[in-house]
Amino acid sequence: xxxxxxxxxxxxxxxxxxxxxxxxxxxxxxxxxxxxxxxxxxxxxxxxxxxxxxxxxxxxxxx
Amino acid sequence: xxxxxxxxxxxxxxxxxxxxxxxxxxxxxxxxxxxxxxxxxxxxxxxxxxxxxxxxxxxxxxxxxxxxxxxxxxxxxxxxxxxxxxxxxxxxxxxxxxxxxxxxxxxxxxxxxxxxxxxxxxxxxxxxxxxxxxxxxxxxxxxxxxxxxxxxxxxxxxxxxxxxxxxxxxxxxxxxxxxxxxxxxxxxxxxxxxxxxxxxxxxxxxxxxxxxxxxxxxxxxxxxxxxxxxxxxxxxxxxxxxxxxxxxxxxxxxxxxxxxx
Numbered sequence: 001x002x003x004x005x006x007x008x009x010x011x012x013x014x015x016x017x018x019x020x021x022x023x024x025x026x027x028x029x030x031x032x033x034x035x036x037x038x039x040x041x042x043x044x045x046x047x048x049x050x051x052x053x054x055x056x057x058x059x060x061x062x063x
Numbered sequence: 064x065x066x067x068x069x070x071x072x073x074x075x076x077x078x079x080x081x082x083x084x085x086x087x088x089x090x091x092x093x094x095x096x097x098x099x100x101x102x103x104x105x106x107x108x109x110x111x112x113x114x115x116x117x118x119x120x121x122x123x124x125x126x127x128x129x130x131x132x133x134x135x136x137x138x139x140x141x142x143x144x145x146x147x148x149x150x151x152x153x154x155x156x157x158x159x160x161x162x163x164x165x166x167x168x169x170x171x172x173x174x175x176x177x178x179x180x181x182x183x184x185x186x187x188x189x190x191x192x193x194x195x196x197x198x199x200x201x202x203x204x205x206x207x208x209x210x211x212x213x214x215x216x217x218x219x220x221x222x223x224x225x226x227x228x229x230x231x232x233x234x235x236x237x238x239x240x241x242x243x244x245x246x247x248x249x250x251x252x253x254x255x256x257x258x259x260x261x262x263x264x265x266x267x268x269x270x271x272x273x274x275x276x277x278x279x280x281x282x283x284x285x286x287x288x289x290x291x292x293x294x295x296x297x298x299x300x301x302x303x304x305x306x307x308x309x310x311x312x313x314x315x316x317x318x319x320x321x322x323x324x
Contacts, residue, residue, distance in 0.1 A: 011192070052201075054195045056196075
């Protein structure tokens with residue numbers, strides 16, 4: 001499920017092709033948080049109104 | 064081109080190129096340009112289309128139509144529309160029979176306007192919306208057939224990085240096309256154009272958008288952008304082949320195109 005604050009799901013056709021802008025590696029979709037996670041770069045990219053925000057500056061640092 | 068009127072001088076040559084980027088005529092810390100440009104477009108997003116019409120007396124529509132024609136839309140081709148903003152190029156591509164388009168911009172506020180306009184035009188199903196930095200694209204190598212950038216490149220800090228990324232994501236045989244303000248090639252046009260862009264433009268910006276600073280930036284950024292030959296050289300260095308330039312309206316704007324071979 002998507003979170004209540006951001007109910008618009010990201011376009012699955014876009015999800016299929018996106019890669020991490022930093023590592024160019026694969027992304028995983030965290031439905032719970034509505035984020036695109038790049039394990040290699042340690043970044044989680046937010047999705048706002050169904051639009052992925054693929055800016056390293058606006059990504060959340062993870063582990 | 065003569066510079067004997069009231070036009071502000073071009074930026075002084077003494078500046079640390081590695082540490083600064085041009086922001087109009089000012090040199091700003093390189094790390095700040097992205098944020099400053101974003102603030103300009105946050106400020107103008109809602110009025111962007113109206114302002115473009117006023118500023119160019121509607122001519123930008125003609126330029127964009129020519130640009131879309133140059134993209135050579137076909138149903139199987141995939142387009143990445145960089146700095147696509149409020150959607151004109153992507154919409155033109157889809158109407159010309161192009162395949163799926165990714166409408167990408169670094170600015171969420173601009174894309175929101177683009178999304179709204181796409182809904183109004185019934186074009187949403189052919190579009191994917193993406194906030195991305197053209198210097199660091201979130202797309203795999205060789206994943207699109209056309210990369211377009213209309214009035215976007217001059218706002219980028221590292222233009223060489225943008226060109227390298229555009230080439231990287233193109234399939235071999237794919238093309239990059241850039242529509243941008245350029246250097247006026249017709250001498251008689253220069254004083255008129257200067258008076259227009261530095262005298263009238265910022266005032267129009269203040270009147271219509273309540274923001275003369277942003278439009279002053281836009282006018283200045285046009286003058287600091289590389290001219291036709293310089294940009295063509297940058298594209299060749301980025302690895303593009305068959306680089307070609309087409310002047311529009313006497314060189315006020317130009318279309319640069321290159322192939323990934």
